[in-house]
Amino acid sequence: MEWFASLSPILQALLGTLFTWFVTALGAAMVFLFRSVNRRLLNSMLGFAAGVMIAASFWSLLAPALEMATEGPLPEWIPAAVGFLLGGAFLWVVDRILPHLHLGLPIEEAEGIRTGWQRSILLVLAITMHNIPEGLAVGVAFGAVGAGLPAASLAGAVALAIGIGLQNFPEGAAVSIPLRREGFSRRRAFWYGQLSGIVEPIAAVIGAATVILVRPLLPYALAFAAGAMIYVVIEELIPESQSEKNTDPATIGAMLGFTLMMVLDVALG
Secondary structure, three states: HHHOOOHHHHHHHHHHHHHHHHHHHHHHHHHHHOOOOOOHHHHHHHEEEEEEHHHHHHHHHHHHHHHOOOOOOOOOHHHHHHHHHHHHHHHHHHHHHEOOOOOOOOHHEOOOOOOOHHHHHHHHHHHHHHHHHHHHHHHHHHHHHOOOOOOOOOHHHHHHHHHHHHHHHHHHHHHHHHHOOOOOHHHHHHHHHHOOOOHHHHHHHHHHHHHHHHHHHHHHHHHHHHHOOOHHHHHHHHHOOOOOOOOHHHHHHHHHHHHHHHHHHHHHH
């Protein structure tokens, strides 16, 4: 850990999200083993991802944002509330503009600006949209450590990267395996599956650099990432995981994901 701690926060954020991208690629590699995935298993994995993101939003982002805001001139709840709502608003705008298609839906129900893009591309873009706030969250967490704020810790940022990485595994599989069913070769399905996670390192570097250069924005940035992740959870992950009549697998997965992320953050952070 000493060699990692000696790196610049931006490089730490890049390496942390290269790990999360790698786990996305591992999930996408499941297409080489399976042509389809059991829907109950997929629902439980999506629920697990939702649980991780909910826990990370509070333990790794909102709680530090509230603590850091006590140093500023405003009541500590204002930066957290403003940043949280702006994060949700940002994803709402992206959701309205970026063409994408959720799992299991016909192409006629694609969201965003109408295009003639193929169904496969729209499926990839739906998962890619999830990964923007995840990469941003990891980048901001490492940037907070680089800014030298007492509420931020390197172990906590690493725990966040690990948690995000774990929930990226089912997301990678959720892209590549449906693409295989669409008629893609295994290699093409894997390529597009792993490609959905490549935005995380980009968003992480931007997030880390921003909060280091503009330290007063840090509480807002942490809350912004939390709001964006919660938007994804409520608007997409939970509805998709609960789309079947039997909702128990998704609910249990969410409980397990939340617990695991909470334990990681508290134990390491």
